Amino acid sequence: MKLAPIEMARRVALDIPDGSYVNLGIGLPTLVADVVPADREIVYHSENGILGMGPAPEPGTGDPALINAGKQPVTLLPGGAYMNHTDAFVMMRGGHIDITVLGAFQVSERGDLANWATDEATMPPAVGGAMDLAVGARRVLVMTSHTTKDGRPKLLPACTYPLTAAGVVDRIYTDLAVLDVTDSGFLVRELVPGVSADELQDRTAAELTFAPDLVALTPV
Amino acid sequence: MIDKRVPTLAEAVAGVKDGSTVLIGGFGNSGVPVELVHALLELGAGDLTIVTNNAGSGETDIAALIRERRVSRIVCSYPRSAGSVWFEKFWRAGEIELELVPQGTLSERMRAAGAGLGGFFTPAGADSPLADGKEVRVIDGRRHVFEKPLPADVALIKADRADRWGNIVYHSAARNFGPVMATAAALTVVQVREFVELGALDPEAIVTPGIFVDRVVEVSA
Numbered sequence: 472m473k474l475a476p477i478e479m480a481r482r483v484a485l486d487i488p489d490g491s492y493v494n495l496g497i498g499l500p501t502l503v504a505d506v507v508p509a510d511r512e513i514v515y516h517s518e519n520g521i522l523g524m525g526p527a528p529e530p531g532t533g534d535p536a537l538i539n540a541g542k543q544p545v546t547l548l549p550g551g552a553y554m555n556h557t558d559a560f561v562m563m564r565g566g567h568i569d570i571t572v573l574g575a576f577q578v579s580e581r582g583d584l585a586n587w588a589t590d591e592a593t594m595p596p597a598v599g600g601a602m603d604l605a606v607g608a609r610r611v612l613v614m615t616s617h618t619t620k621d622g623r624p625k626l627l628p629a630c631t632y633p634l635t636a637a638g639v640v641d642r643i644y645t646d647l648a649v650l651d652v653t654d655s656g657f658l659v660r661e662l663v664p665g666v667s668a669d670e671l672q673d674r675t676a677a678e679l680t681f682a683p684d685l686v687a688l689t690p691v
Numbered sequence: 692m693i694d695k696r697v698p699t700l701a702e703a704v705a706g707v708k709d710g711s712t713v714l715i716g717g718f719g720n721s722g723v724p725v726e727l728v729h730a731l732l733e734l735g736a737g738d739l740t741i742v743t744n745n746a747g748s749g750e751t752d753i754a755a756l757i758r759e760r761r762v763s764r765i766v767c768s769y770p771r772s773a774g775s776v777w778f779e780k781f782w783r784a785g786e787i788e789l790e791l792v793p794q795g796t797l798s799e800r801m802r803a804a805g806a807g808l809g810g811f812f813t814p815a816g817a818d819s820p821l822a823d824g825k826e827v828r829v830i831d832g833r834r835h836v837f838e839k840p841l842p843a844d845v846a847l848i849k850a851d852r853a854d855r856w857g858n859i860v861y862h863s864a865a866r867n868f869g870p871v872m873a874t875a876a877a878l879t880v881v882q883v884r885e886f887v888e889l890g891a892l893d894p895e896a897i898v899t900p901g902i903f904v905d906r907v908v909e910v911s912a
Contacts, residue, residue, distance in 0.1 A: 518794060519718040519867050535721070536865035542719035542772070553863055555870035555898070556718070557802050560795030564815060583818075595746075595782045596791050597771035598821070603795030606814040637818035637834075 472665045473617075473646040478690040481506045482661075483572055483614055483644050485691070491569040492516060492562075494604055496586075497541040500572035500614050514550075516568055518600040520559045523551025540600065563600065564607035571608035573601065575615045575643075577630040580656035580677040582640040584613065585632035598635075605636035617645035617674055624676035626650070626657060647671060649688060656680060661688035695857040695907050696886060700730035703880050703908040707736045707845050714801065714846040714872040715743040715753060719772065722865030724849035726910045727882050728752040731847065732759060740764040742801070742843060744794065744868065748774030762787060766841070768794035791821060798871050800841035805874025805903075810839045846876035850899070853883040854890070857904030858897045866898065873903040880906045 474482070480502035487493060487503070489511040495501050504526070507513055515524040517539045524539060525546035539545045547553075554562075562568055577585040584605050587598045605611055618624055626643065643650045648671055649661035659681045662671060672679050697703050704727060707713070713731070717723030732755055741762050746769075747753030756762050757777040765787060770778050781787040792800070793815045803811055812835035816822055826837040848869040851862040859881055861869055873879045881899075886909050 517864075519721065519864055521864050534863050537863045538719055538721050542721075547863070553861075553866050555866055556868045557798045557871045560798055564795050564813065587819075593783075595770050595779060595789055597769045598791055598793050598816075599769040600794040602793040602815040602819060602821075606817075607795075633820045634818045636814075 472663055474663060474688070474690060476502055477506065479614055479644055479646055481691050482649065482688065483612060484508065486612070486642070487511070487513060487570055492567065494518070494563065494568050494571045494608065496571065496573040496601070496604070498574045500574060501541065503572055503614070516559070516562060517545070518559055518563065518604070520554050520556055521545070521547065521551065522554065522562070523548045525551070560600070560603050564603045566607055566609055568604070568608045570610045570612060571604045572612045572614050573605065575613045575625060576632050577625050577627055578613055578640050578643055579627055579630045580652070582638045582652035583630050584611070584635045584640050585630040586635050588633045590632060601635050605639045610641050611639045613640050613643045615643065615645055617647040624674060627676040647674070658682055659685060661686045663688045694855045695901065695904060696855050697906050697908050700726055700908055700910070701733070703727060703882070703906050704730045704734050706878070707731060707734060709736050710738045711736060711844040712740040712742065714843045714876055715741055716846070716848040716868045716872055718744050718864070718867040722849050722867045722869060723752050724847045724882050725752045727847040727880060727908070728756060732756055732761065737761045738763045740766065742766040742797070742841060744768055744797065745772045746770035746775045746778035748772050754778070757781060757787065764788040764790065766790040766792060766797070768792055768797050793821065796838050798868060800838055801871045801875040804840035804842035805871065808840060810837055812837050841875065843876040844878065846872040846879045848872055848879065848881045850881050850883050852885050852887050852892065853881060853904070853907040854887050854892055856889060857881070857901030857907055858892050859883070859899035859904060860892055860896060861898055870899050873899045878906070879904050880908070882908050882910045884911065885909065
């Protein structure tokens with residue numbers, strides 16, 4: 472079995488403590504905001520100058536200028552604030568964001584992240600705020616499928632795509648496992664039931680170590 | 692007497708020359724000074740370097756400037772938005788130069804220009820190909836890349852209200868690049884929804900003080 476995206480998001484959400492300042496990357500990570508337990512107060516930051524971002528407005532309502540990093544309409548919660556772009560990035564680059572959750576094309580066993588450019592040259596390159604967030608957030612979590620759509624490993628001894636940042640990833644949540652980046656490479660903490668250690672290794676280009684207290688990654 | 696109000700969009704962009712570097716506010720469609728950009732298009736200035744977060748989408752504002760071949764170079768962080776077809780077309784044809792800049796570096800380079808600084812070292816992008824050809828220095832054990840200030844001839848900004856001194860307040864997340872761009876250009880032009888009397892803006896809440904602003908023009912919604 473493997474986890475559905477919303478099940479991955481629920482697993483990530485368990486690791487976001489009450490009171491955290493969080494920036495969610497565009498794509499898969501945005502699901503996390505929908506499943507954080509209701510008894511936790513989380514302040515979401517958006518790179519375009521929002522702190523205290525709330526969910527999408529009811530259809531037909533809302534402020535067209537109030538959008539998130541993915542250009543989708545959002546709301547501002549009570550206590551929220553707008554700030555100019557430079558200050559939004561002071562929060563990111565300056566180590567004020569507790570946790571960021573980012574997507575990835577590749578992650579290396581040293582915690583290098585590649586999530587902005589592939590090797591295809593037909594589309595113009597685009598980077599957005601990924602590099603500032605990757606170097607600046609106190610804790611960098613990656614949420615990604617374990618392999619590419621055509622089955623190639625995303626967890627590698629070294630990234631082959633251009634890096635977003637080197638040595639920044641703390642933990643990876645895939646549809647098969649939860650892995651920490653340690654001084655000795657990837658350490659598997661949790662593994663979905665029905666997938667053996669050998670099978671996970673087969674889908675991973677880097678060498679894996681399995682935690683002695685390996686836990687079953689069951690959907691919540 | 693100081694009065695930075697101008698009556699028309701044409702007067703707001705008057706004097707922008709061929710070859711100018713133009714900062715254009717906005718993030719996605721939020722905060723783009725659409726009417727000022729259209730006035731720039733009408734003015735006819737070409738061979739422009741445009742500094743903006745995205746490369747326009749659809750057929751209006753920045754996309755229209757590109758389509759009409761007024762832009763020779765664009766400095767931005769994320770040119771690959773949905774509908775940025777004109778940028779992509781000219782980029783593929785090699786007819787528009789792209790300088791890709793990490794988003795925080797983009798605004799900090801403008802801040803450095805506005806603040807009179809000679810640049811700064813940032814860890815953002817220091818391990819990426821975007822650092823190629825730039826000075827990299829290890830500071831407190833971490834790699835940083837040197838980035839130069841990004842000054843401009845003109846800034847075009849959208850805001851909510853202005854008084855005749857050019858004091859500015861913005862509307863929600865449309866603020867984005869406005870405040871930093873206002874500091875970094877020789878000529879800062881702001882379109883607002885509404886002019887208000889001098890003294891009507893709460894001094895505790897003025898976001899861009901008038902010293903950074905040269906012209907304001909009212910564009911009713």
